[in-house]
Amino acid sequence: ENRGVLIQDTSWEDYEEIPKNIMKGYMTMALEAYEELKEKDILPSHIFLQAGVGSLATAITGFFRNVMKEEAPKIIIVEANKANCIYKTAKANDGKLHSVKGNFESIMAGLNCGEVVSIGWPILVSYIDYFISVDDFYSAIGMRV
Numbered sequence: 001e002n003r004g005v006l007i008q009d010t011s012w013e014d015y016e017e018i019p020k021n022i023m024k025g026y027m028t029m030a031l032e033a034y035e036e037l038k039e040k041d042i043l044p045s046h047i048f049l050q051a052g053v054g055s056l057a058t059a060i061t062g063f064f065r066n067v068m069k070e071e072a073p074k075i076i077i078v079e080a081n082k083a084n085c086i087y088k089t090a091k092a093n094d095g096k097l098h099s100v101k102g103n104f105e106s107i108m109a110g111l112n113c114g115e116v117v118s119i120g121w122p123i124l125v126s127y128i129d130y131f132i133s134v135d136d137f138y139s140a141i142g143m144r145v
Helices: 017-039 055-071 085-092 121-127 136-144
Strands: 046-050 074-080 130-134
Touching: 017 055, 046 055, 055 074, 055 121, 074 085, 085 121, 085 130, 130 136
Parallel strands: 046 074, 074 130
Antiparallel strands: none
């Protein structure tokens, strides 16, 4: 009505172009990190990625799996257990995306999404080594460390 544009990194039917462009930006971050690490001759063996909807995780995973190929690091998705849609989708392993409903209160506020990015799931399910759902208790310890 007011000619606004929704800019969000999650996707759904008929809303995929903007999230794809955002993921390209995330890949730029991955490229910069990769180039700096390669210059220092220290490539990662493991990458832990936070996930809300999974767009950042999709982009970073796609980049490293494509660039490092057989020597790609183990990639681990970590998400808030109160909004662990990616973990639940992986665990169900039934070809469907699983949302999480209810109370998303968590100290991991930016990860409280509850729905998997539809255009990212094929990459995540194909290339993620482990999916972890984490309670706030452990996140609080990690923040203190």
